[in-house]
Amino acid sequence: MQCALCQQERALCDSHIIPSFVYAWLKETSATGYMRLGREINRRVQDGLKPKLLCEECEKRFSQFEKPFAANLFYPLHKDDALRLSPGPWFRYESWCMKFVASVSWRVLTFFSQLGLKNFTEEQQRATKVALSTWRSFLLGESENPRAHELHMILLDRMADHTFSNLPKNFNRYLVRSIEPDVVRGKESIFVYAKMCRVLIIGFIQKSPNEKWRGTKLHVRKGEIGGLNYELPSQLLKNMCDRAQRLIELETKLSPRQRQKIDDEFEKQKERALNSECLSISLYDYEMFGPPDVDSKE
Template sequence: MPQGICRLCKKNSDLKLSHFIPKFVGKWVKDTSATGYIRFNQSINKRAQDIVKEYWLCECCEQLFSSWEREFANRIFYPFMNEGKSEARYGAWLPKFCASLSWRTLTYVRSQNSVRSEEVSHALDTAESALASYLLGDSNTLGKYEQHLYPLEGMTETSVRGAPPNLNRYFLRTMQMDLLESDSASIIYTKLPGFMLLGLTGHKESNRMRSGRVAMGEGRISPRTYWWPTGFAEYMFDKVRAIETVYSSMDKTQKDKITKAVLDNPERFKASRTFKAFQHDLAMFGNSAFSKTNED
């Protein structure tokens, strides 16, 4: 086990392999897939058994994250994704979980791309420090660094023009991390199957988006009208189209592997959440859904 500086508490310690998207999410995606494998956009011609992880946190910080993940998994994620629930009550563990996701996305994306203006880098340093302070218990508030959680369901229609015909597969199956940056405000974007988390850093439309804001104490997730930032739908559609482009470039050998896996075990395919997400796209977009695929 390597030793180094924990990225959260900054203490020198033995470092654990830490997942950026929680491990239980990756396991659920793999277990409910059509073939039992997952693929990543960066290495589309290679099947994977696990999601991105690095030696990032010490044992103490890893356990902190694990306790909040367990609450989210058992009280919200599994009931929503496996049982079709659409309401859940939560406690102070949910803002901790959401802030931990945003912190992980922020630190990981920054580690992959360090080219930024001085103003943006300073703003992101401040956001990262504020999130870490809250996660470690040094602060009991997130201040302007609000967490907005959006549950996503299968859709059969939309009034938004230009929706890509693999949109439901993106909503219900895809994992993604990104950072939308500007000098005045940034959005930390973490996409889980069935959920979207926006970590705001002083966004001017935060009041308009308050229906999705995670309360600092007790609260409730339920069906309601949710608001996204202006222009966010088109940004998300671009992400969906990018996945379509990547999967279209997959080698024929890999496409044949997927086809063989489906033919060898058609019952698994029919029972998979991959197929169920595709059925939503088929109902919404008709035959144009057939040429778009998101995973094994």
């Protein structure tokens, strides 16, 4: 079969769309050590989407960026509470950062394109193909930068405070613990949306000049990221609220049998569960928004 990146005929691996260290972190900090993802809410899973996508060589190529990203940014971001309270910038990065972000954007978009972006217009389909080939040649070292298909990253944390009305009751948990790959077709822009716990990657297929994305754009060789000094289109917050709300709706579909299984697991590992990030963020949501409409243990 043909590798999607190098396009050589090779044996293909089960390739992660969202890197495995993200799922590992979610499990490690869950109350029960298990995950339930999106539509498959009634099934415990160990890992995310893994289609046959890349040859072994290209997997290795990606792991060169993945390792420094996990070690220098992802883990410190998730473990260092004091860092996240500082005004920032939180991190200085080097060339591994944009390559990693390009690799995730490319993987997510490749995955969704293979499924077929049926609601896209012809023009949007064309733009998607251009974004894919631009990111691909950047990843293969054939071009210097991702040109118009800018790569952005937003480092998230729970909200200190807010002045919005009608935020979903799980919004802090959504901000810090959800994993979600998607392609978003907004009013003005189209982009890859790769939510990986506290890291949100935005890879632009089409970017509107009318929208303000400030302090989130990545640079090829080096740069600084994270902190309180950024500005995003309000549409993005609305989109994230809808996603968090959808998660609440999915959790109402959890069967009584599965709910019992979670409760049993919770009892069995009470000490772990009570000290987990999962529980502390759910309590934080409770304090901010009141009792949840559905019980949402992981």
